[in-house]
Amino acid sequence: MNEISHLHAGGPRLLADIGGTNCRFALERGPGQLEGVEILPCAAYATLGDAMRTYLASPTVQALTASPIRHAALAIANPVTGDYVRMTNHHWEFSTEALRIECGFEILLVVNDFSALARSLPHLGEHKRQVGGGVPQPDTALGLIGAGTGLGVSGLIPCASSWTALRSEGGHVSFAPINDDEIAILQFAWREYDHVSFERFLSGAGVELIYRALADRAGSPNERLSAAEISRRALSGECPLCDDVLEAFCGMLGTVAGNLAVTLGAQGGIYIGGGIVPRLGARFDRSSFRRRFEQKGRFVHYLTAVPTYVITAEYPAFVGVSAILSEKLSD
Template identity: 75%
Template sequence: MTASASRPDSDSSSHPGGARLLADIGGTNARFALETGPGRFEAIEVLSCHAHDTLGDAIGAYLALPQSAALHGGVRHAAIAIANPVSGDQVRMTNHHWAFSIEALRRECGFDTLVVVNDFSALARSLPHLGEHKRQVGGGAPESDAPLGLLGAGTGLGVSGLVPAGQGWTALRSEGGHVSFSPVNETEVAILQYAWREFEHVSSERLLSGAGVELIYRALAERAGRPGSLAAPEISRRALSGECALCDAVVEAFCGMLGTAAGNLAITLGAQGGVYIGGGIVPRLGERFVASSFRSRFEQKGRFSAYLAQVPTYVITAEYPAFLGVSAILSEKLDAA
């Protein structure tokens, strides 16, 4: 998705209240854009979370950039999707040190409106608007007016869903990445036993994330009799280049585990509209993900295998899909005011 990409329902008008600030905050990167009109995202920038002491500092740094400052004369309305539960005014990130009061941040930045939502709730709201920015990996045609499932691995494991509600949708505020990990074969049992040495509770996120890829590597390396560690990007690089069989086994284990988690989500939600895979890891795997055990593990549910065989799974290929969702949430907030 480019900086000028539009939603299907976009038009050429400008927002009456001026450019709106949109942000997608993860544990590693903070992505910002100015929405100058419906579906027009401009001045997209990615800032390092670790380079700024607070979220307010990061927002100020973004708005002060020449390409941003040229598009606004003062932002009145803003919406932030953040990788964290959002309940009430106080937000403390799980995978980063930022903590803040939503109301205090609104005043600090001088906004009239500030909406803060869970990042995967926002990403879920983007699903009906993805258009061609997705790739189907197995399954049949989606059923209309059926729930959609969403999960994605990056710094953490995000989980959400989209449920039909009247003429619109309701996004689930889920923290499903923290459910207990369940192994399905001897290799995964060994990985879980290794992980228990480090964590009393091994959630799905402990393995289905960047740090999880590294944990899987350490477990399989020890099992192979050659203990060691590697960073996740290097594991992926060696696997995709074909130069390391152990790294390829790590990627295969990760994809299989993700397939099981996606199948669990599909059954739990009745997601016959499809299950979508976001996050930063899977899109980078490309054809290796398509060729992996992901889809067979997705369908591996005994008596419900035929049911899941019909459910489509999609990899989200849009570069900044959360902006679509957080824009829709902000628009609804302002329309209701």
């Protein structure tokens, strides 16, 4: 089979992953064939349309295609409930239809980034790492959770020959401590917040909050460390307190991931994305995450059979928006 038969009939497709700090763009010439990946800082552009048109006019894109891009799909770190999107973590706001016309697309899809990430799960192949035991059961739900700027949660439900991604805000469920350390951390957080969700701890800002709480409990000086510095010191072995912070983080994540598994009946597995966990490597694998995931009393045997995976794909959102766009074009 020649190369042309592997190309999209309608020409290359634009895929985008829009966050609060950076926007990532790529062209997909055929199924799974990503080229011309570029990362542009959001702050450098007045509007999303400006950033998209800059990418489309770049020498990279011009070298890859001689004709205008007809079809595009973007994942955005924001709820998407209609035509108008106003970002919560950046000043951009836009009408999807107006953006489609501005950039000259025939079809433009805009979806929530965690919905897109959820849709990528069946297509990850080898781009995931299993933590602990368990075997996925066919034709069952998949769960997704990811800590980064916030705590994203979604699920993927089998639907005929396809899947339905859940639009969830599960990161905002109330935090539930399971030991004395976590009770102390929660009590510390109550000094600042009336409602303490799992996202308060399972995020970049949450790592810093856990650090302040544990430093306060130990009577240690609070150095006001950033999440990145806490992780660096923990992974280098130079700061036992920072390592305690990561251990608490991983245990809390295990609890909420187990909650998601029993809530969805996610016997197909729970997937861990976001920007924090993939960077922890082997430290995450040997943490209390998996033990806490299974720690559900009478349901320990149920959860022992559910596999947990860390997503290792470099650009998993592209995989998801590609699948969503392909389904739209095949309708």
